[in-house]
Amino acid sequence: MINHHPSDATLTSYAAGTLPEALGLVTATHLSFCPACRDAVALAEAVGGSMLEDLAPVAMADDALVQVLARGDMPEPPVMTPVREAKLPGPLKYCSFGRSWLVAPGLRWRPLRTSGRAWGGLLVAQPGRRFPRHAHTGLELTCVLRGSFVDANGRYGAGDLAEPEGDHDDPPSIDSDEPCVCVIASEGFRLGGAFGLLQRMIGL
Amino acid sequence: MTGAPRMSPDVGHAALIQAVASHADRQAFAELFRHYAPRVKAWLMRSGAAAGAAEELAQETMLMVWRKASLFDGARAGPSTWIFTIARNLRIDRIRRERHPEELMPDPADEPEEPPQADRLLSAMEREDRVRQAMGTLSAEQADVVRLAFFQDKPHSEIERDLGIPLGTVKSRLRLAMSRLRSALEDLC
Numbered sequence: 001m002i003n004h005h006p007s008d009a010t011l012t013s014y015a016a017g018t019l020p021e022a023l024g025l026v027t028a029t030h031l032s033f034c035p036a037c038r039d040a041v042a043l044a045e046a047v048g049g050s051m052l053e054d055l056a057p058v059a060m061a062d063d064a065l066v067q068v069l070a071r072g073d074m075p076e077p078p079v080m081t082p083v084r085e086a087k088l089p090g091p092l093k094y095c096s097f098g099r100s101w102l103v104a105p106g107l108r109w110r111p112l113r114t115s116g117r118a119w120g121g122l123l124v125a126q127p128g129r130r131f132p133r134h135a136h137t138g139l140e141l142t143c144v145l146r147g148s149f150v151d152a153n154g155r156y157g158a159g160d161l162a163e164p165e166g167d168h169d170d171p172p173s174i175d176s177d178e179p180c181v182c183v184i185a186s187e188g189f190r191l192g193g194a195f196g197l198l199q200r201m202i203g204l
Numbered sequence: 205m206t207g208a209p210r211m212s213p214d215v216g217h218a219a220l221i222q223a224v225a226s227h228a229d230r231q232a233f234a235e236l237f238r239h240y241a242p243r244v245k246a247w248l249m250r251s252g253a254a255a256g257a258a259e260e261l262a263q264e265t266m267l268m269v270w271r272k273a274s275l276f277d278g279a280r281a282g283p284s285t286w287i288f289t290i291a292r293n294l295r296i297d298r299i300r301r302e303r304h305p306e307e308l309m310p311d312p313a314d315e316p317e318e319p320p321q322a323d324r325l326l327s328a329m330e331r332e333d334r335v336r337q338a339m340g341t342l343s344a345e346q347a348d349v350v351r352l353a354f355f356q357d358k359p360h361s362e363i364e365r366d367l368g369i370p371l372g373t374v375k376s377r378l379r380l381a382m383s384r385l386r387s388a389l390e391d392l393c
């Protein structure tokens with residue numbers, strides 16, 4: 001049962017293709033758990049389709065159609081999307097990750113190799129740990145893959161997505177008996193303590 | 205739903221895509237090309253692409269329409285929605301490849317989805333049609349935030365700057381706009 005979802009603003013940006021890669025991946029991970037948000041994205045895509053219809057056309061090159069048909073007659077190059085992380089759900093299977101770090105006792109971080117103005121990774125937190133304290137400076141999304149955590153807004157289990165509005169002063173704490181695995185992405189947050197060190201180490 | 209299903213103008217385009225899928229119908233494709241390629245190019249230019257890059261990506265989009273026509277599922281999305289998502293995915297790929305030439309990331313939106321439920325089979329084309337009508341009923345402010353979300357590769361914090369309104373207001377206007385669109389579709393499902 002999914003209880004926490006991305007905002008409509010985030011789902012709309014996802015459908016428009018304007019979310020930075022790492023944030024798009026966290027959203028897509030939630031979508032792989034959540035039929036309701038898949039419907040919401042389908043609606044936003046229909047908005048995209050309707051805007052396409054209503055745009056004033058811009059003339060194509062004279063030979064554009066001939067060119068495309070000529071290319072269409074050629075054999076299609078195969079597209080490979082290798083599975084790199086068979087144990088991870090949804091779109092994370094195809095992602096490339098860096099080395100895993102022990103960033104603090106009971107907290108392990110594995111950065112996602114993505115491009116764009118957001119960064120992200122997997123956080124594995126042992127039972128009873130708290131997430132690092134930090135301040136938000138942009139959109140930040142966290143999707144739980146396993147285990148659960150609690151914060152002021154409630155409990156987040158597998159598939160739930162946290163999209164905090166404004167700063168959270170009270171960092172989430174792990175309340176599951178098993179380690180909590182989350183995928184997190186952010187347009188930039190500032191961290192204190194050990195994570196601040198990590199942030200500097202990975203060049204942010 | 206009561207009465208006979210209304211015919212959407214997109215039904216014609218759906219039939220053209222099916223003709224491309226079933227017998228590589230070049231005439232049908234030419235018609236699709238004339239309608240959609242200039243609109244895809246316009247969208248790309250509105251989203252910040254230069255004319256040359258937009259032309260190239262619009263051609264690429266139509267090439268995918270030709271090659272992937274058999275994957276078009278009229279029960280899931282109407283023609284313009286389907287073509288929009290192809291253009292969007294190619295644009296995402298292009299941006300990533302420019303930054304990461306060695307790495308081709310799969311697009312998360314390509315994730316296989318569950319088959320649509322039988323009671324939703326009829327609705328995709330009508331949904332597209334209905335969304336278009338409902339867009340016209342949004343307030344000017346709501347329409348603005350929706351349009352900016354689709355036309356510009358910007359974080360909401362920059363949309364905030366462009367419109368001169370706080371981020372919280374951008375988000376709540378989007379929420380209102382989307383729930384308005386959702387309720388316009390509710391009696392379809």
Ligand SMILES: [Zn+2]
Pocket residue numbers: 002004005006030034036037038
């Ligand atoms: Zn959801």
